[in-house]
Amino acid sequence: MKQGELITLLNTYRKEQKCIIGFNINDIYDLQAVALAADEANCPVMAMTYPPVVELNSSFLCKKMVEGIQAKTKQPIYLHLDHSTSVDMCKQAIDDGYHSVMIDGSQKSLKENIAMTKEVVRYAESAGVLVEAEIGKIMGRDVVVKSDKDFLASVEDVRAIVEEANPHIMAVGIGTAHGFTPKAPKIHFDRLSEIAEAISVPLVLHGGTGIPDADIQRSIKIGVAKLNVGTIVHTTYMKELYNAIGKDVNSAYPPYLMKDVIPTIKDVVLDRLNAVNFVPANL
Template sequence: MQKKDLIELVKTYRNEQKCLIGFNINDIYDLKAIALAADEALSPVMAMTYPPVVELNSSFLCKKMVEGIQANTKQPIYLHLDHSTSITMCKQAIDDGYDSVMIDGSQRSLKENIAMTKEVVKYAESAGVMVEAEIGKIMGRDVVVKSDKDFLASVNDVKAIVEEAQPHILAVGIGTAHGFTPKAPKIHFDRLAEIADAVAVPLVLHGGTGIPDEDIQKSIQMGVAKLNVGTMIHTTYMKSLYNEMRKDIDSAYPPYLLKTVIPEIKDVALNRLNAVNKQYSLA
């Protein structure tokens, strides 16, 4: 199994209108499910660890988990630190062998965001680690949105962070939201088009759980080269595990339960992998 340079891979994906999916994982079991889905879809994937996972396990242990799974997997698995607001955590992940880190300064001023991103990019350079930044806001969780101006990425801000900090990929706020939403998110494709025309850097779309397949593919054709999927994975994991446990809680035994749960997580991951491989017309 030949693992391509990640920075070059996402550049190629933007040019060829392809997309790498990053799946948020929490332990070795959902990681195994993602690996099984990747092999079935014949697609490389990204395993993403959210800061609470890193705080609980350490970036060192997360790296070892991926190495252990990768040894028995045909498709490449790239390890990514997702939505870290800590420069220190990003640096530690880089030291521990992560392929990619996200420094999320989207809740700070543009000046602070640029400074944070620039510091992480400089630190990652010698290790060849990809750095993701964010402009605008991804709705959901604790993000308060009062108007479009609160979350829509400014084209001028996008140009500024790309020119001054030089992140390898850039997440942009265009209307998507983390988690399940009552209705499909309204994606501002007009703003995505403006951003894609303004910068050549591969773009990232967060909130992949609730985005319709057609909108995913349209985004890919407009410059998105990485899609984040999280809630769909951990919700399937928790609900499936709960349903199995409640059948006979006194006799519940983890290996037997997880043999049933892992295929269910794999199926929802495969659903998203198939979504990025579908073909739709922009017309």
């Protein structure tokens, strides 16, 4: 892949009202499922590694894993570091060949967030690596939210971090949540529209597992060019593997079990890819 290729792609996607999906992966098996779905849907994808996955395996090994799968697939698989709160982890991922990194300073002050983002952007520049930043809060994962004002991204704050730190894409808190939710999240489309009018960089929607298809499409039309999906992937993985092991735990053997588990994960990934590529008539 060419230097800066993903940056160009996301900018083009925002202009053309298209969206790439980043899927959180944990190992070679769910990565295979993502790659198979991408080829079937005929679209590029992002394979995202959450910090615990990187801490366990190293960003170097994660990159080699994607390189191995990419050699067998037709569609581009862009490797992304998701929700890293560590500048050093971002730098190591860049050194190890990641195409994209997220520096998440959303729990810090605006000043600290800008400083962290600026440092990662500067480090990534020569490698042509895309940098994602975040303003506001994505609910779930023990994130404490006291009111709408507490999690909604401020237009002024978004403009400030983009102008001062120059991230390539922005994740913004607009009401979505990580993981499964009791009911569909209330997305504040008015705030999303205000942010989209204030900045030209592509926007990122986190919490893709629980967002209705129509809301995803509406967000894409406003300026979202990247959607994150994680929980539905690893939950399907764990449930299917658990059921497969339970049939005969004494004879359970990974190569045979995963032949049945991978296609089920692939179907879930393909469903989300179809949600992005399908445009309802009323929108």
